[in-house]
Amino acid sequence: MTAGHGIVAGTALSVVVDNVVVLERPFRRQEWTMIENRMKTSLRVVLTDVNERVVEAWRAAFADTPGIEIRRGSILDENVDAWVTPTNSRGRMDGGADAVIKRHLGAGIQLRVQRAIRDRFGGILPVGSAVCVPSGADIPRYLISTPTMVQSSQNVSDTLNVAMACAAAFQAVHRQNRQVPGSIRSVALVGMGAQTGRVPARVCANLMWTGYTLFHDHWFEDDDELRATITSQLDGIENTPVTQRVRIMPPKGHSFRP
Numbered sequence: 001m002t003a004g005h006g007i008v009a010g011t012a013l014s015v016v017v018d019n020v021v022v023l024e025r026p027f028r029r030q031e032w033t034m035i036e037n038r039m040k041t042s043l044r045v046v047l048t049d050v051n052e053r054v055v056e057a058w059r060a061a062f063a064d065t066p067g068i069e070i071r072r073g074s075i076l077d078e079n080v081d082a083w084v085t086p087t088n089s090r091g092r093m094d095g096g097a098d099a100v101i102k103r104h105l106g107a108g109i110q111l112r113v114q115r116a117i118r119d120r121f122g123g124i125l126p127v128g129s130a131v132c133v134p135s136g137a138d139i140p141r142y143l144i145s146t147p148t149m150v151q152s153s154q155n156v157s158d159t160l161n162v163a164m165a166c167a168a169a170f171q172a173v174h175r176q177n178r179q180v181p182g183s184i185r186s187v188a189l190v191g192m193g194a195q196t197g198r199v200p201a202r203v204c205a206n207l208m209w210t211g212y213t214l215f216h217d218h219w220f221e222d223d224d225e226l227r228a229t230i231t232s233q234l235d236g237i238e239n240t241p242v243t244q245r246v247r248i249m250p251p252k253g254h255s256f257r258p
Contacts, residue, residue: 043173044186045212046080048073054191058207061245065209076104078102080186082132082142084169086193089125089150091117095191096196101143105135113145128164128227130172132184142184144172148193156197159236162204164227165192166211167248171226174219206245210234218250225251 020080046069047058075097087096091113093102102110116131117123117157118196125131129144146165149156156162166189173184192208193199199207210230220226233248240246 016181044080045069046071046073046078046186046188047190047208048078048188049194050074051191051194051201053195053201054204057129057201058191058208059244060202061186061209062212065212068212074100075188075190076100078188079139080188081140081184082144082173082187083135083140084144084146084187084189085130086148086165086190086197087113087125087145088152088154089127089132089147090114090123091125092152093144095152097190098145103173105137105143109133109143112172113143117145126227127161127225128168128230129223130165130168132172132176140188142176144169144187147171147191148197148199153196155198156193158238160207160230160237161197162199163207163210163234164230166208167214167226167230168211168223170211170215171220171223175214200242202242206242209245210248214248214250217248 042068047055047062048071049055050056050072055070058068058070063068070108075085083101083243085093085101087098088092091110093099093110093113112133113131114123116133117125120131121129125145125147127147127150130144132142135141135143146169148165169187169189173187176184179214180221189208191201191204194201194204220229229248229251232245237246
């Protein structure tokens, strides 16, 4: 599936999906939902981490979820449109995958992330939100930063931060593709919170599964609604068996589920 966009016939917007022009005029909301629903099903998702326990936990949590590539290795080796990096609320890329990506892409990537946080959130990126910025590189073209913690190296093992961060990252894919259709067709993620956040591997995997399935079911216009939805439905999850996953029931509107 390929998608692109361009201005035709004056101010009309042309959108191409599967090599077919499906719109040559400005979007209406219902039309965008239909187009994005087709585009999102083609999103290539790679879960990669150097921690074998995280990889094995992913294989268990995503065993019945098609279309997910899982492997042990570095995110730096993934040829995708966007990398997702777990960060802190100020976008300081000084630990974990953040630091690895910063060394690889250069110090300018932190400046772009922090500028986006300042412009959109006043300098503090809440857990359950994300920013998507150009990476300045050919691979990946975009970096999605989403906080799993407020401060660097914070223990978040007893929180729902991983689910909110993963969901926010995938919602950032929705938003980027609404702005530039087809700009993110593949994405790679590491084990969120499993290193500096000290989240157990299977808990990390289950919460990431929750965030990923919510991407397929719903898109949120408002981060507060996303946070409230996850928090209300995962309340008490610490009392459930470690192998139990929770699929969020999306609120009314903007749903991809029948």
